Amino acid sequence: MNEANSIRAEFHNVLGKFTLDTTFEVPAKGVTALFGPSGCGKTTVLRCIAGLIRVKDGYFDIDGEIWQDRDRTFIPTYQRPLGYVFQEASLFPHLSVRHNLLFGAPPEKPRDRPAIDFDEVVDLLGIRPLLDRSPRNLSGGERQRVGIGRALLTQPKLLLMDEPLSALDRKTKGEILPFIEELRDHFSVPIFYITHDMAEIERLADNMVLLDKGHLVACGPLSELQSNPSLPLAVSREAGRISPLVFRSSADKGSSISNSFGCVSNARPMPTR
Amino acid sequence: MHSSRRRWRHLRLWPPVRLTLELASITTLILLVVATPLAWWLARSKAMAKEIVATIVSLPMVLPPTVLGFYILIALGPDGPGGWIASLWGASTLAFTFTGLVIGSVIAALPTVVQPIRNAFQALGDRPLEAAATLRASPWQAFWRVALPLASPGFLSAAILGFSHTVGNFGVVLMIGGNIPGVTRVMSTAIFDYVETLRWGEANILAGGMVVFAFVVILSMILIEKRVAGSRV
Numbered sequence: 001m002n003e004a005n006s007i008r009a010e011f012h013n014v015l016g017k018f019t020l021d022t023t024f025e026v027p028a029k030g031v032t033a034l035f036g037p038s039g040c041g042k043t044t045v046l047r048c049i050a051g052l053i054r055v056k057d058g059y060f061d062i063d064g065e066i067w068q069d070r071d072r073t074f075i076p077t078y079q080r081p082l083g084y085v086f087q088e089a090s091l092f093p094h095l096s097v098r099h100n101l102l103f104g105a106p107p108e109k110p111r112d113r114p115a116i117d118f119d120e121v122v123d124l125l126g127i128r129p130l131l132d133r134s135p136r137n138l139s140g141g142e143r144q145r146v147g148i149g150r151a152l153l154t155q156p157k158l159l160l161m162d163e164p165l166s167a168l169d170r171k172t173k174g175e176i177l178p179f180i181e182e183l184r185d186h187f188s189v190p191i192f193y194i195t196h197d198m199a200e201i202e203r204l205a206d207n208m209v210l211l212d213k214g215h216l217v218a219c220g221p222l223s224e225l226q227s228n229p230s231l232p233l234a235v236s237r238e239a240g241r242i243s244p245l246v247f248r249s250s251a252d253k254g255s256s257i258s259n260s261f262g263c264v265s266n267a268r269p270m271p272t273r
Numbered sequence: 274m275h276s277s278r279r280r281w282r283h284l285r286l287w288p289p290v291r292l293t294l295e296l297a298s299i300t301t302l303i304l305l306v307v308a309t310p311l312a313w314w315l316a317r318s319k320a321m322a323k324e325i326v327a328t329i330v331s332l333p334m335v336l337p338p339t340v341l342g343f344y345i346l347i348a349l350g351p352d353g354p355g356g357w358i359a360s361l362w363g364a365s366t367l368a369f370t371f372t373g374l375v376i377g378s379v380i381a382a383l384p385t386v387v388q389p390i391r392n393a394f395q396a397l398g399d400r401p402l403e404a405a406a407t408l409r410a411s412p413w414q415a416f417w418r419v420a421l422p423l424a425s426p427g428f429l430s431a432a433i434l435g436f437s438h439t440v441g442n443f444g445v446v447l448m449i450g451g452n453i454p455g456v457t458r459v460m461s462t463a464i465f466d467y468v469e470t471l472r473w474g475e476a477n478i479l480a481g482g483m484v485v486f487a488f489v490v491i492l493s494m495i496l497i498e499k500r501v502a503g504s505r506v
Contacts, residue, residue: 052403077406078415084407090400094422103418104408154408 005029007062007158007190011048013055020044020055020214028063028158030206031184031191033222035198041214042194046160049192050084051077062158062190081110083151083189085161089143091135097146098131104154113157116187121149124186125179141172145179152183159191165200180204286475288455289463290482296371296459297439300378301386304435305428307379308386313416315387316394334384338444345377346449369451374459377449378439386435393427394420426501430494437490441483 010023020041026032034042047053049060051067054074060067067075083104091100101118109115122128125145135143144164151159164180165173181204184191193204201208201222208225210217218225225231315327333341346368349355355367355376367373397420405415421428443461450457452466460479467476 050407052406077403078409078411082407084404086400086404088400090404092401092404092419092423094425103405104410106409150408 005063007032008059009045009049010057010059011045011055012057018044018214020048022211022214022216024209024216024219026207026209026219028190029188031193031204032207032209033201033205034192034194034209034211035196035201036211036217038196039213040211042211043162044214045211046084046162046192046194049158050082050160051075051080065157081155081157083154083156083159085144085147085151085159085164087163088167089135089140089147091138091143091146091150093135095135096131097127097133097135097138100135100146101127101131101150101153103150106155110155113155114188116152116155116189118153120186121152124182125149139172140168141175144168144176148179148183152187152189156189159189161191161193163194163196165197166195177203286463286478289458289460289479292371292455292457293440293459293461296374296378297436299375300382300439301432301436303375303379304382304386305432308383308390308431308435309428312387312390313394313420316391330387331384333381338381338442339448341381342377342445342448345373345380345445349373349376349449368449369453369457371456374446374450374457377445378442381442381445382435382438385438386431389427389430389434390424393424396427397423426497429497433490433494433497437487440486 005028006025007028008025011020012022013020018041022041022045034045036042044053048055048058049067051074054068056071058068059070061069066073067080091097092103095103101122105118122131125148127142127145127149130138130142130146135146138146144167148161148164161180165176168176177200180193183189184204193200195201205222207220208222209219210225210231218228218231311326311330315323315330347353349367351359351365355373356365359365359367359370364370367376401419401423402412402415405419406412410418440459441461442459443465446457446459447462447465450459450462452458452462458466460483464476464479464483467473467479
């Protein structure tokens with residue numbers, strides 16, 4: 001069990017050549033970026049948190065509410081109070097934008113947290129003119145805004161975003177980033193945000209979880225990790241570019257990197273450039 | 274005199290047409306109910322046994338109708354499960370009855386109905402169902418609110434194929450129905466009968482009707498597929 005206002009995740013699994021071995025604890029507020037080169041297991045971790053993948057040796061709780069505890073507890077995805085924004089918006093093409101937004105909206109407002117209001121979300125994301133249209137006729141950026149709104153309206157306790165901007169061109173990205181900043185500042189929902197774009201992290205993130213080949217490298221407040229000389233963050237702009245040179249092989253295990261949250265296991269120092 | 278004879282002849286033609294439409298409608302309804310869970314399982318299960326089941330379901334497509342009809346006849350007869358079911362209401366067999374015809378038609382048309390539904394479910398992929406799960410939909414709700422509506426063109430094709438397969442069925446129907454007027458004589462067997470007794474006029478009307486029907490069926494299938502292809506996101 002974990003004290004209130006924090007999120008604890010532990011996932012250990014061997015799947016063929018890929019070993020997932022990650023334990024971290026972050027505050028249950030603000031934006032936590034999951035960062036690392038492609039294939040490092042960011043999406044796998046997010047899917048484990050959502051319950052879309054079930055690893056036997058896994059643990060997750062948020063504010064003391066346990067979603068998975070090894071084999072003892074496994075709450076199925078549809079019973080977890082989370083919102084998930086996929087890389088492609090994955091809207092339902094047979095429903096209008098309005099009905100997509102309302103698809104997961106509960107009939108009653110949550111009692112333990114402030115409710116997220118339909119009109120507020122629609123105005124914040126600027127999708128009011130789209131409400132009666134079909135998702136088929138939307139641009140990529142419009143679709144993703146609807147996808148974000150749809151996830152928010154499920155009244156989540158945790159919003160998971162898996163590279164929500166990566167399928168979009170630079171211009172559209174620039175249009176959507178302010179919306180995500182808006183929703184970070186406006187709603188009190190903690191967000192886990194996957195990206196391999198350091199610029200997005202600098203704009204959005206409060207905390208960061210750094211992964212490599214399924215292993216945790218470091219986690220903590222963004223400012224702290226950026227100023228840590230043993231981590232490559234100050235220099236790199238794109239995680240994809242630094243992967244083979246700076247990230248050490250997952251076989252080495254070093255001592256823990258200490259920080260204000262105390263990442264628990266498998267954190268290891270990184271050589272500087 | 275001439276016109277009244279024509280009317281009389283048309284009245285003689287109506288019972289097999291009506292029986293055919295009844296048989297095909299009931300068969301199609303039963304097929305959709307039976308094939309949907311089967312197709313869902315075949316599309317989504319990772320069990321090895323599913324390909325064995327898929328093969329068994331497809332057998333009626335390959336077997337000669339007489340072979341299929343022969344086994345169904347035995348199964349429906351007094352010593353088979355059909356005889357046991359018939360004994361519930363005091364009869365001794367389901368062979369040569371309308372109920373028997375429905376059962377035989379369902380088995381014969383099952384592969385043509387399962388296949389398009391299975392394809393439609395497979396084409397969905399995991400993502401819509403995962404998205405539904407993250408939006409609080411239980412697997413049951415996700416099926417009804419997402420999978421079924423998204424697969425609806427597959428269901429339309431399946432229904433059209435099942436209906437027309439049953440209308441066009443001859444061998445199985447003859448083996449297990451016995452071509453009894455008003456009970457099991459459907460259009461396809463009626464045509465056979467008219468030709469045997471050299472009544473070319475009646476045979477011509479029924480056969481021509483079937484050609485028009487087949488044309489409409491195939492054209493509508495093509496149009497549905499075109500519409501579906503055009504609407505993919």
